[in-house]
Amino acid sequence: MITYKTPEDFKKMEAAGKVVSNIHYEIYDKTKAGMTLIDLDDIAKNIIEKSNVKASFLGYHDYPAHICASPNDVIVHGIPNDYVVNEGDIISIDVGVIFEGYHADAAFSFGVGEITEEEKNLLSKTKHALHEGIKLVKDGQKLGTIGNKIDKIAKKNNFGNVMRTMLVMGLD
Structure with missing residues (x-):
């Protein structure tokens, strides 16, 4: 609750x-x-x-x-x-x-x-994914929707399946 x-x-x-x-x-x-x-x-x-x-x-x-x-x-x-x-x-x-x-x-x-350039790319693309997820944060938004956005960007960049690897946490 x-x-x-x-x-x-x-x-x-x-x-x-x-x-x-x-x-x-x-x-x-x-x-x-x-x-x-x-x-x-x-x-x-x-x-x-x-x-x-x-x-x-x-x-x-x-x-x-x-x-x-x-x-x-x-x-x-x-x-x-x-x-x-x-x-x-x-x-x-x-x-x-x-x-x-x-x-x-x-x-x-x-x-x-x-x-390395590869490492710079990894850090840049993951930061981009985070910022795209943050853009979705609003009252009533489901955490799964935010996580899914980040996951899609990770997959697009061949960074694996974030949603299966990590979990989205919320605090009450």
Whole structure:
């Protein structure tokens, strides 16, 4: 059952989302070859502590980190470890925080330094698919409709079957 939210609820959701966004930008700006995935988790930890929010992932089913960090062929939910980031890596970062009972959770992927044209194409086309899905977001829209749009773009670009591989999540 979905409960209706008040303007105050939306402000709390937005505040949580801003922290997630800030973490994304900081990790993107600071990630350099030679850092470890634990270093990236530390960036998130510092922002989380300064922002008066709670890390959604830390401690959830004994998860040991503030973020998920997935380099290269690690699909999702990689645990930050001593892997050393290299020039040309593709890193996916998933961040979740809780602010006054409201979760915000988002992932993004980026290249470290110079990446191949194929990798640039992958990142560009997947970002395009996301933005096309976001364009469909409106009151009353079904999540499946949004996911289907993203899936169609992924298939068109030979990126596989997103709907069978990943799931669309909603928060109540």
